[in-house]
Amino acid sequence: MTKPSDHAAQCGAELIVKNLVAHGVTHVFGIPGAKVDRLFDALVDSPIETVVTRHEQNAAFIAGGLGRLTGKAGVAIATSGPGASNFVTGLATANSEGDPVLAIGGAVKLADRLKLTHQTMDTVSLFKPITKYSVEITNPLAISEVMANAFRFAESGRPGASFVSTPMDVLSMPADAPVLADRAVPKSGTAAAEAIAEAAKLLKNARRPVVLLGLLASRPDVAEAVRAFVATTGVPVVGTYQAAGAVSHELVDRFGGRVGLFRNQHGDQLLHEADVVVTVGYNPVEYDPWLWNVNDARKIINIDIVAAELDNAFVPVVELVGEIPPTVKALAKEAGKLARAPELEAILEGYKAARSGALRDARSTSNTAVHPLQIVRELEQIVTPDVTLCLDMGTFHIWLARYLLSFRARQVLISNGQQTMGVGLPWGIAASLVNPAQKVISISGDGGFMMSSMELETAVRLKCNLIHMVWIDQAYNMVEMQEKKKYGRGSGVDFGPIDFAMYAEACGAKGITVTSADGVGKALKAAMDIEGPVVIAVPVDYSQNHLLMKPLAQLGETSAAA
Template sequence: MKESNSSIDKNDEWKCGADLVVAQLEAQGVKHVFGIPGAKIDRVFDSLVDSKIDTVVVRHEANAAFMAAAVGRLTGKAGVALVTSGPGCSNLITGVATANSEGDPMVALGGAVKRADHLKQVHQTMDTVSMFKPVTKYSAEAISSSALAEVVSNGFRAAEFGRPGAAFISLPMDLINKPTRGKLLASYSPTLGSAPHSAILEVSKLLEKAKNTVLLLGLMASQPPNAEAIRRLLHKGDLPVTSTYQAAGVIDQASFHRFAGRVGLFNNQAGDRLLRNADLVITIGYSPVEYEPAQWSNGTAKLVHIDVTPAETDSLYQPEIELVGDIAATVDLLTEQVKQQIALSPAAIDILEERRLQRQLLDQKGRSLNQFAIHPLRLVRAMQDIVNSDVTLCVDMGSFHIWIARYLYSFRARQVLISNGQQTMGVALPWAIGAALVEPGRKVVSVSGDGGFMQSSMELETAVRLGVNLLHIIWVDQAYNMVAIQEEKKYHRTSGIEFGPIDFKAYADAFGAKGFAVTSADSLERTLRAAMDVQGPAVVAIPVDYSDNALLMSQLNMNEIF
């Protein structure tokens, strides 16, 4: 265990501003800082040596943001990325924008030239505060050394409160290098009460009158306290329910028979059919960035919005009632008003029964898809066997993301980390590293395509250095296949989607990880089990046959494949 920062005395004097910043990070409960040092921020890295915080050096700044975001999503407390000025900050932007869209609390600290040089064309000068404003909840620069703790504290409050997101703080070099005075601020978050009781009663009356009620769950529904409250509502009301990809794991096994699956991207799922037939849709923790209303709203159903923030309205999302407040408290009060199970319409019963049969067919026949390369449904079925309740799954972006989001189920809130707000490639491996540090006793599985993997594969070295217990699965086809299926649909040909092969087993071994390659259909499950048994970082490459990808854009029926 590192020594605690000891540069403060009774007069709140600090030998440098960096010591005050680090002490405020400790006061916020920060356990890890992810980043890359440089001349404009190295004083903060130096101060971290004398703190209780572990410094995790990464290989690219965007990945520092992804790792910090995974910490934020799994703990509810903002993860921290720390980078130098200029390109150190600009490299962060994709990761910060992704965290902000996905509702992941994180704070990015960026070095800056000294204040006197802000308007000069000097080395690595850049208006980073303006750059980050559009993709954060809070973007500010400390303008006096005594205010460093205040700026950092407010960044954490913005990142963590309400609908979580990203904050950026610029730290000029002169402020963090020179001695200063300043007080630490206590770390606390405001608490919300429930929505007004009168509005909850109005929603209960809508529920009583509706013939086709559907719950649509969004990313805030997957916060564990919210998920537990939603489960209580479903157990009592037995309501039909669907969710966005980010709400994976909210539905438990007791309510699985009422779950029409996840919706996102293409408007052709059982959940979409439930929503089209609905006369009342209750969204819980939903944001349009997850699945825009134009994709699912029928324009006639009454809408109820339950969230920590008011709705972002548009022509197809204008809630009749907005229940704004603590989600769990609000849902529990609504549950009290539900007197009996909600009767399902014949149409809803048919949709849910068809969905059940499709799941059963996949479970029974998934292993019978024996072609090599491997069919996506065979691979999803094999992954389902290894992703048990004790495993955290981090999913990258590609057409495999759709196959997994639709057909791999989970019964633990925030067991599955998945991107849909920005659909960012390369997130899975750095997310997995962050997740493994948060829960070191839990196995983490991450999955990407070969395109996405190479956007962050340098972090294999980080995983090996840290000794984290993760398995990364690569779906290999030597193409940006999700782009390909959309180009084929629009233009009947593809452009700019192919790239060359890589020996991923050798690549993983070169980093000191354990590499595996699936070389036949018969070896799939055996190789996955062997890779899962590795204690430490492992990588398995699996050739995938995406010839059925076009079916993702239609109403896919398992009988079309088997």
């Protein structure tokens, strides 16, 4: 007598959950609804923790933060129609930032897909342009295949987002199929030996080589290899905003700062003077090549897990395609110690002097607001290697990206691909879940905070070990700054005040308002000793914002590199 299949009694929703468990998923984030409630019900009987969020966009943000910090896809779930469509910004952000995410969206019954019925929407087509993988499960036998491939697309190569649509009736159908989401993805190995040899020859013949680190360089395993490369070769290194933390404290003398947005940093000058630039894990979305590679005079060696997406200003002469850590280590061994160029050493010294001078001399012109660099000075005392920093989007993030150093891989989470507002607090929640014993500081402007501030209640419910700082100026300041430069005035940027300390208290968090630089330091120290979420509200003096766009005097339009 044959035994019944082990899979025969399970429905589609239960098979999806089994695939999530097999893949090591510990949390899912989202909001239920009638079209996807069978999946939420199946989660109750699993070891996975379901975190109910206050908005689906923030569920995707939290999942993206989890993906960036762990390398494993974070999972978000929403119901059909507007529930799933609210994922759009979160998935577009994750895809641009290289953060592995799997979003599961409910859908109407298969027979209703072409009808004008409640919450019908072609979400698969909606998500195709902004994800690596977007499909609908039309048969329960395909569930494990789709789930396994969704995870593979999200996590392999250059990570990004996957979307899976789950029709209501498929979730309830019998699903007699094995789990497939526990299969490891094969590694691609080191780049070709001949390409490494060619790149090493270019480096040995270079007079002014410079390394440009991209977002994948801040992955812990890549950062380790990068540090070995810089220590071996001695080359100057700069990074995009997303590469924060890739350079260790021991190598700070080789670090020329972060570049992004405006081409006026010492790091830009290093790239401008370089005759060979080695890009590691760099994606043009982080910082447009036409900004840093002005006249295309320098040769580019590109090291990445995938072939470069060519740009008129980004055409590598050598591409090292393969697993980045062993490839970087192999190139370091082949290239060896390289001579230091006096011109580049002078720029490195100039960067250090300019940064320390700006931090030392920063003073507010207001009696009730604080200069951005005064806040950076206070944060320097608090953001130790065991503190994770999650930044939202706004003028404040430029000040922090340029002046606040970090020396731990993935210690700082920054968005510079889609430049998405509202990510700071959700990413802070993700960081708290990954390392609950460590303090997390998330920072946003008052504009960006109100795009995801409802998740403060979620942070309270989860007892997140989180400090959220709000920089206040009652305007969409980054937009205003650029408008003033172009038109001499701002437009459409002003909004009214909110008492953020009271808002925090209403959500069950601790709220603190400060109006001086000394108050910032005291508030941060006090918040470090408080259990659970704390909101620190700081009025900021942005009168020096024009300096962020001021040209660097030494940076010309004609490269010295021949």
